Amino acid sequence: MKKVNFLLLSTLLIFSLTSCTKKTDQNVIKVGEYGSLTGSEATFGTSTHNGIMLAIDELNSAGGIAGKKIKVITVDDQGKPEEAASAVTKLITSDKVAVILGEVASSRSLAGAPIAQRYKIPMVSPSSTNPKVTQVGNYIFRTCFIDPFQGKVMANFAKNTLKAKKVAILRDVKSDYSVGLAEFFTKTFTDGGGKVVVDLSYTAGDIDFKAQLTTIRSKGVEAIFVPGYYTEVGLIARQAKELGVSVPLLGGDGWDSARLTEIAGNSLDNSYFSNHYTAESKDPRVAEFVEKYKKVFGQVPDGLAAMGYDAALVLIDALKRAKTLTPDDIRDALAATKNFQAVTGVISFNDNRDAEKAAVVLAVKNGQFKFVETVNP
Numbered sequence: 029m030k031k032v033n034f035l036l037l038s039t040l041l042i043f044s045l046t047s048c049t050k051k052t053d054q055n056v057i058k059v060g061e062y063g064s065l066t067g068s069e070a071t072f073g074t075s076t077h078n079g080i081m082l083a084i085d086e087l088n089s090a091g092g093i094a095g096k097k098i099k100v101i102t103v104d105d106q107g108k109p110e111e112a113a114s115a116v117t118k119l120i121t122s123d124k125v126a127v128i129l130g131e132v133a134s135s136r137s138l139a140g141a142p143i144a145q146r147y148k149i150p151m152v153s154p155s156s157t158n159p160k161v162t163q164v165g166n167y168i169f170r171t172c173f174i175d176p177f178q179g180k181v182m183a184n185f186a187k188n189t190l191k192a193k194k195v196a197i198l199r200d201v202k203s204d205y206s207v208g209l210a211e212f213f214t215k216t217f218t219d220g221g222g223k224v225v226v227d228l229s230y231t232a233g234d235i236d237f238k239a240q241l242t243t244i245r246s247k248g249v250e251a252i253f254v255p256g257y258y259t260e261v262g263l264i265a266r267q268a269k270e271l272g273v274s275v276p277l278l279g280g281d282g283w284d285s286a287r288l289t290e291i292a293g294n295s296l297d298n299s300y301f302s303n304h305y306t307a308e309s310k311d312p313r314v315a316e317f318v319e320k321y322k323k324v325f326g327q328v329p330d331g332l333a334a335m336g337y338d339a340a341l342v343l344i345d346a347l348k349r350a351k352t353l354t355p356d357d358i359r360d361a362l363a364a365t366k367n368f369q370a371v372t373g374v375i376s377f378n379d380n381r382d383a384e385k386a387a388v389v390l391a392v393k394n395g396q397f398k399f400v401e402t403v404n405p
């Protein structure tokens with residue numbers, strides 16, 4: 029008798045639990061997010077996540093979208109492409125998200141995007157800049173500029189501002205971002221009459237760059253282009269200084285982390301990199317964002333945080349316009365994004381689902397990033 033009662037009770041319990049979950053499910057829009065919350069690019073994932081959550085929490089506390097709240101399901105891919113692929117598979121097949129935000133690093137977006145495309149789940153990368161990312165297919169978007177532009181910005185800076193004629197390149201061969209950016213830089217720099225006299229490589233995770241730097245030192249270059257991520261760039265800068273290499277290092281958005289100068293010390297002073305945003309901007313949208321972010325997270329937002337915030341805003345705008353909340357209708361609404369005023373610029377998707385936005389050049393001075401110039405596309 030007791031057993032029967034117990035069975036009955038537990039069945040009832042399970043029933044009510046499942047119907048409860050069903051009910052809440054209808055009141056939420058599930059958004060997946062994958063990023064490097066740990067590993068040697070942990071600040072990329074963490075800042076991006078903070079930016080995303082700031083935008084989503086604002087929306088949810090203002091009532092959500094037609095009464096529905098957004099629920100973000102976040103997976104840490106530890107900065108590994110294989111993990112990025114399984115993160116996207118899990119978000120789609122087990123969490124049943126309607127749309128995905130991520131990744132930051134191009135190689136990881138390139139691992140995740142084919143899966144999103146295959147399942148026809150839209151994916152928006154906040155800041156992957158390699159051209160191949162959105163070429164994966166019509167469900168893949170990005171809210172940032174691409175590397176042919178970024179490479180041109182830094183090649184022109186080397187040529188016109190630094191008056192460099194001979195440069196070296198030191199690239200990460202395992203990173204689609206680094207390899208692509210090195211190529212795009214080379215094209216503009218050599219088309220303009222400059223010479224890349226030495227082009228060497230490393231692999232993410234390396235810690236000793238002295239052999240490459242010793243070769244570079246012997247070539248009498250006026251600048252070294254290092255299109256890598258902050259952990260290796262910080263070490264490269266330190267070791268360059270130890271070897272007496274005193275020419276500026278140049279780089280791209282992958283330098284953007286407070287960790288960069290923690291690792292490099294003062295060895296990056298008078299070096300320059302291109303980025304998506306500067307917290308110094310006089311734009312009232314930027315100032316407002318910086319204030320809000322500081323209140324919640326206690327620090328000045330880096331570019332990744334701003335890009336995460338903007339990607340979430342663009343997604344929210346599309347969700348509000350979407351005919352229904354099916355992945356196909358969300359995709360169509362995303363594709364129709366025009367002149368959306370975000371923190372990092374005005375966002376419209378072109379035919380390749382890329383955003384065409386201005387870049388900024390920043391200088392490293394006393395461990396800080398200082399605004400130098402804005403370059404329009």
Ligand code: PHE
Nearest residue numbers: 133134155156157205281282
């Ligand atoms: N653009 C880089 C890539 O595609 C990622 C990145 C963006 C890193 C912004 C830092 C800041 O790999």
